[in-house]
Amino acid sequence: MSTYVNPVDPPDLGLLPTFRRLLPLWWAERRLGFFGLACSLVYVLISIAIPVLIQQAIDHSIDATHHQHLKPLWPYLAIIVVLGAGRFVINFNRRFATARIGVRIEARMRELLYQAYLRYPRAFYDRHATGQVLSRATNDLYPIRYFIGWGLVQGMQSIMMIIGVGIVLVLVNPLLALYTAVALPPITWLTFRFARRVSPISREVQERKGDVTEAADEAVVGIEMVQAFGRENDIRERFGDKAEGVRATVLRQAGIESRHLPGLYYLPGLSIAAVLFFGGRAHIHHQLTIGQFVLFETLLLQLVWPLEALGWITNLAQRALASAGRSFAWLEGIHPLPEPAEPRHLPEKPQPLEVRFEKVGFAYGGEVDVLHDLELVIEPGEIVAVCGPTGAGKTSLLNLLPRFYDPTAGRVLIGGVDTRDLPIAELRADVALVTQRPVLFSVPLKENILSGREDEDWEKALAAAVASGVDSFGPGLPDGYDTLIGERGVNLSGGQRQRTALARALATGARVVVLDDPLSAVDTFTERRLVARLRPALAGRTVLVATQRLSTVEIADRAVVLLDGRIVESGKPKDLIQAGGPFAKLFRDEVVAA
Ligand SMILES: Nc1ncnc2c1ncn2[C@@H]1O[C@H](COP(=O)(O)OP(=O)(O)OP(=O)(O)O)[C@@H](O)[C@H]1O
Numbered sequence: 195m196s197t198y199v200n201p202v203d204p205p206d207l208g209l210l211p212t213f214r215r216l217l218p219l220w221w222a223e224r225r226l227g228f229f230g231l232a233c234s235l236v237y238v239l240i241s242i243a244i245p246v247l248i249q250q251a252i253d254h255s256i257d258a259t260h261h262q263h264l265k266p267l268w269p270y271l272a273i274i275v276v277l278g279a280g281r282f283v284i285n286f287n288r289r290f291a292t293a294r295i296g297v298r299i300e301a302r303m304r305e306l307l308y309q310a311y312l313r314y315p316r317a318f319y320d321r322h323a324t325g326q327v328l329s330r331a332t333n334d335l336y337p338i339r340y341f342i343g344w345g346l347v348q349g350m351q352s353i354m355m356i357i358g359v360g361i362v363l364v365l366v367n368p369l370l371a372l373y374t375a376v377a378l379p380p381i382t383w384l385t386f387r388f389a390r391r392v393s394p395i396s397r398e399v400q401e402r403k404g405d406v407t408e409a410a411d412e413a414v415v416g417i418e419m420v421q422a423f424g425r426e427n428d429i430r431e432r433f434g435d436k437a438e439g440v441r442a443t444v445l446r447q448a449g450i451e452s453r454h455l456p457g458l459y460y461l462p463g464l465s466i467a468a469v470l471f472f473g474g475r476a477h478i479h480h481q482l483t484i485g486q487f488v489l490f491e492t493l494l495l496q497l498v499w500p501l502e503a504l505g506w507i508t509n510l511a512q513r514a515l516a517s518a519g520r521s522f523a524w525l526e527g528i529h530p531l532p533e534p535a536e537p538r539h540l541p542e543k544p545q546p547l548e549v550r551f552e553k554v555g556f557a558y559g560g561e562v563d564v565l566h567d568l569e570l571v572i573e574p575g576e577i578v579a580v581c582g583p584t585g586a587g588k589t590s591l592l593n594l595l596p597r598f599y600d601p602t603a604g605r606v607l608i609g610g611v612d613t614r615d616l617p618i619a620e621l622r623a624d625v626a627l628v629t630q631r632p633v634l635f636s637v638p639l640k641e642n643i644l645s646g647r648e649d650e651d652w653e654k655a656l657a658a659a660v661a662s663g664v665d666s667f668g669p670g671l672p673d674g675y676d677t678l679i680g681e682r683g684v685n686l687s688g689g690q691r692q693r694t695a696l697a698r699a700l701a702t703g704a705r706v707v708v709l710d711d712p713l714s715a716v717d718t719f720t721e722r723r724l725v726a727r728l729r730p731a732l733a734g735r736t737v738l739v740a741t742q743r744l745s746t747v748e749i750a751d752r753a754v755v756l757l758d759g760r761i762v763e764s765g766k767p768k769d770l771i772q773a774g775g776p777f778a779k780l781f782r783d784e785v786v787a788a
């Protein structure tokens with residue numbers, strides 16, 4: 195048991211493997227990427243050229259101490275204005291290009307995740323909370339977009355700027371360059387320290403905000419229960435606690451910011467002071483022109499932001515890689531249901547199919563067994579009812595047929611073929627399912643019954659609607675069968691929903707029909723009527739119906755009793771009642787009532 199690795203909860207990927215997987219995504223956008231980098235390079239060159247031009251202008255056109263014949267000022271001005279405008283255009287292009295890369299890569303990751311979500315096995319959804327699944331494909335991707343769309347190129351630009359400014363300063367006056375460098379190491383150190391401290395907190399803020407959303411979500415989704423059981427105060431308190439958590443963390447973040455940021459803004463002042471002092475002395479001794487003096491000050495100020503940015507960007511990179519690492523872990527570590535290597539096929543239609551469970555054992559996620567050594571054969575065209583107390587394993591058994599889960603032991607065969615050998619689409623096209631709590635889509639009633647298959651003709655679907663009793667309420671809806679169902683439309687009652695789901699299952703041409711307590715929400719009178727209609731509608735199909743009600747058992751040719759994951763009795767319902775065994779015990783009250 196200790197070696198059990200959960201196949202739907204893989205560990206996050208490390209930094210390097212994540213980087214290797216992000217690279218191809220970036221490479222797909224390389225044209226924009228290289229364009230952005232080129233813009234950055236030009237931007238840096240212009241940013242250095244402008245102060246140099248100002249220096250020239252001061253020394254050659256303004257300061258009269260060295261040159262008797264001053265050059266005209268306007269050419270310098272013209273060039274500076276043109277360069278300034280060029281820098282504006284380039285900056286715009288760089289930002290837009292890199293932002294587009296970020297947005298595209300984020301969208302690509304989201305698309306990959308959603309595609310994967312659609313194919314993940316049910317066990318995945320048992321393991322992970324809905325909020326977590328959704329936020330991994332939404333909020334969690336934000337640092338990736340921010341890093342790739344801004345940090346990456348900004349980081350390179352910062353490095354180019356630092357190198358470029360360093361070269362110019364050393365060329366102009368190496369000694370003064372050295373003096374002015376005094377404040378740079380502390381700025382760098384402080385920035386990195388600040389970013390290191392603040393980034394886990396900003397991550398915590400993010401997580402705690404998630405908690406608040408989840409608490410709110412829970413209350414809204416479960417509003418009926420909250421109000422019915424008078425739990426408003428509890429819920430409010432729980433929500434308050436979470437909100438308080440966010441507030442405390444945000445305050446802690448503000449504290450760290452106020453301790454570090456003033457220092458960061460103060461330190462460049464030291465360099466400026468150093469230039470003022472040493473540069474001033476050099477000027478007095480005629481070793482530095484006024485223009486060069488100004489050049490030093492200007493370039494120094496221009497260094498502050500790149501240094502600060504680098505600190506931010508390293509931390510942003512870590513966060514982006516961590517969050518991409520989590521996403522890639524899911525994308526690669528969790529496998530959709532495997533398609534068979536050598537697919538086999540079902541017998542041609544319309545031949546009905548046999549369903550066979552052979553020594554089937556099943557357990558959810560490596561826990562205790564829910565089904566043990568189960569043997570059951572349903573003849574082609576037979577209707578078998580699976581009865582048993584709640585928690586006996588009926589739903590678990592039924593879920594094996596469309597391969598929501600695979601058995602942990604034994605095999606499930608349809609038409610003589612192991613379900614794992616069938617292409618999944620083929621299997622699911624021939625197994626129609628009505629789940630215990632049916633889900634309808636927010637589309638018109640008609641489309642819910644057709645379940646999106648446009649090739650299906652409405653005449654056939656209408657017959658299914660009649661057989662499942664949708665005809666008793668469908669035409670009476672505001673727009674008849676075209677009425678929009680669900681959150682933005684008409685809400686159907688539990689029984690109406692069940693009947694719609696039943697019609698949807700019957701409207702498919704599936705030869706195997708799996709019904710999980712399909713009539714539990716309709717009244718017994720309607721149930722009787724439906725049972726009478728359903729039998730002919732199910733003719734020629736092999737049906738497995740789980741139920742808790744004797745009146746639904748009447749639809750079946752044969753009933754089996756499931757107790758603790760084992761079949762303990764099997765036979766015609768009438769005979770089983772006579773026999774007085776587990777079946778008779780299960781339905782004693784109903785038999786007496788009838
Ligand atoms: N997704 C799941 N993960 C883990 N255990 C589960 C899961 N679904 C069901 N179980 C467990 O498996 C056992 C059988 O559950 P199952 O839903 O198959 O019962 P059932 O016979 O359909 O009951 P009911 O008549 O109430 O629908 C129960 O003990 C239940 O706790």
Ligand SMILES: [Mg+2]
Nearest residue numbers: 588589590630
């Ligand atoms: Mg069930």
